[in-house]
Amino acid sequence: MNPLKMDFSDLIKIAKKNGTPTYVYYEDRIRENYREFYSAFNKRYKRVKVLYAYKANSNLAICHILREEGSGADVVSKGELKTALNVGVPSEDIIFTNNCKTEEELQSALEAGILINIDSLDELQLLGRISNKKKKKAKISFRINPGVDPKTHSKVATGLRESKFGIHIENGLAFNAYRLAGEMQSMEILGIHMHIGSQITEVSPFVDGVEKLMEFVLRLKNELGIELKFVDIGGGLGIPYQEERIATPEDLANAIIPVIKKWNKRLSYEPELWLEPGRYLVGNSGILLCRVQSVKETPYKKFVNVDAGFNILLRPAMYNAYHRIRVLGKENENSTERYDIAGNICESGDILARDRELPKIIAGDILAILDTGAYGFSMSSRYNSRPLPAEVLIRSDGSVELIREREGFEDLFLHQRVPEDLKR
Ligand code: LLP
Secondary structure, three states, X not given: OOOOXXXXXXXXXXXXXXXXXEEEEEHHHHHHHHHHHHHHHHOOOOOEEEXXXXXXXXXXXXXXXXXXXXXXXXXXXXXXXXXXXXXXOOHHHEEEEOOOOOHHHHHHHHHHOOEEEEOOHHHHHHXXXXXXXXXOOEEXXXXXXXXXXXXXXXXXXOOOOOOOOOEEOHHHHHXXXXXXXXXXXXXXXXXXXXXXXXXXXXXXXXXXXXHHHHHHHHHHHHHHOOOOOEEEOOOOEOOOOOOXXXXXXXXXXXXXXXXXXXXXXXXXXXXXXXXXXXXXXXXXXXEEEEEEEEEEEOXXXXXXXXXXXXXXXXXXXXXXXXXXXXXXXXXXXXXXXXXXXXXXXXXXXXXXXXXXXXXXXXXXXXXXXXXXXXXXXXXXXXXXXXXXXXXXXEOOOOOEEEEEOOOOOHHHHOOOOXXXXXXX
């Protein structure tokens, strides 16, 4: 179901019943997104695996839906690893990527038998020591920094040469890492990985990255005799936040599969293709509901004050991100006014939307902030001592289920300890 074409009266009911702020997700939309994404690649290349990037939205219900669809998991912490295991993702479908894994995290990953995606030589050595001690072989890949510009917001551009992520192909660094790992008894080298950035809207950066990656995969075969089980090109495909035309999974698959096939001929084997979409699978499935508390006219602007702020939806403040807004129940009103939608956090940067033409808003109206299924709740915090919001799922049959209770104020104090003398 397209959240823009749905019946907004359902959302008003949900806001009334569950309170605000509340995130609402559409199960159907998540399933459709997964199927569209998977089939775009699978119809062109048989050996495809999709591993949902849990960081986009790690609510258990959502991870269950994607597991049911057949998705694996891209995890970045022990918490996300536990989430994937809890949801029942098989260990061979879990990859653990980040630039800084602790000894505890590496141990857990090794015990779980998942794929560990290594980001530095120090990490390789540490994992070597752990796996020798545990007498268990580690399944590994390396994250490569291909040095390509993903042409996206600087805060989410990870494939640039200057970025902290990955081992550079330049200066023989990545080659050396594979050579070293190949000499270690405790390492089973299974793949190679890149993730060049997020909210990427065109295919050319992916094509450039894949060319570099595959050229390197050929070198591994020719010079080190290493054959890989998989090539993982990460996530990063964007979604249209303003109904603009941007690259789709079809466009991406169309552009990169021929490149992979071209290199496969020279490789004379066919690695599996792994992909790690996050935003594409869940972004447009989610809506944040908030309630207007007051409308304030200043000599310069009209502010709509809502009961959600950048603690609940960080993207506008962090990346200057644009999210469409609907005033529920006023979809058909023609006369509009220009508003800034102000969050309730005590910082002037807490503006959820700027200069929007919207139907006349009054206190008590409910606003829907669209396309907030990815990096919405998952980036939320309790800043300003505000409990985390509720999450609700609209099931495929239209029923509505609470999938996360709203926190209470007691949650704010849960893990805090006050020294005895201060209590007096
Ligand atoms: N794989 C790796 C290794 C990643 O680091 C990420 C996202 C993904 C996959 C999924 O990327 P996606 O398909 O969702 O673009 N908070 C930012 C986005 C940060 C993305 C971090 N890494 C935002 O709200 O735009």
